[in-house]
Amino acid sequence: MNTRLSLWRPERSISFRDLNNLQRRFDRLWEDVFVPATSEAQTVVDYVPPCDLEETDSHYVVSLDVPGMSKENLHVEVSGENLIITGSRKEERITKKGEPQISERYQGKFFRSMSFPGLTEESKIEAVYKDGVLRVAIPKAPQAKKKAIEIADEKSSFWSKLLGRVEEKRAEKAA
Template identity: 25%
Template sequence: MRELDDLFNQYGRMLGRSATPSAAGRDSNSAEWRPVANISETAGHYLIKAELSEVARKDIDVSVHEGVITIRGERRLENRSGAEKHHRIESFYGTFTRSFTLPADVDETKIEAESKDGALTVRLPKTEVRKPRPIAVQVR
């Protein structure tokens, strides 16, 4: 098991980053981390689903500015008693930020976000698409 872990960590170092959370977690319980996010689309809206297990709703901030939606937050390391000894912590703790450029057809005034069961779901409704119609211009 240790050899496989070392192989992943060596691979990550070759790429200039940690291949597993444990590589950063060995030296520190806190790090800037990046939650996984999936973006999908239906006829009426876009959805952003971010995995935010162990992140309290009060520690999540969602904002929109100049066509960019930003999700910020913090996963806090729970207070641990001296009776519990951890051999390995693979979860990242600390602050995070994810930003996504919004498509032009998003109605920024109707965006909704819900945090439930360790996931954040942001619903981005589309604006009504105006159908092109011919306009007659009088020639003088």
């Protein structure tokens, strides 16, 4: 008899596996809607690691939970305005026989992409992986300083020149 075990928590009426599957479905739906159509995005992903995006005065900071992965299996790149993070973790089993009774750890390939349209300095992006968290710091592009615009009188402005030409053309047509 082959029985699949389920993790039971007395304080919850829904099993952890059900919630985990629901989260995976929402993550895939989210990625399908918001990931740009690139060749990397079209590859099959096995899971989507949880991610936080924070904004400071000078940077955007992306934190991605990928515990148990090696730095060599993580890849961060910039393609146009998109930050693309990919990685993979091989399945680990103690024995080669049978199925695991409970498997909550993610394995396989993942893909995350975020768009930062024209707001970053690509050459200064930094990434660090520590304690199972990949952090990517994306510096914001220097913003143009505010500048007060002097309001000119009508005769010396661009608008008067433009409107004057329009009036001249109307007079020529009328003549």
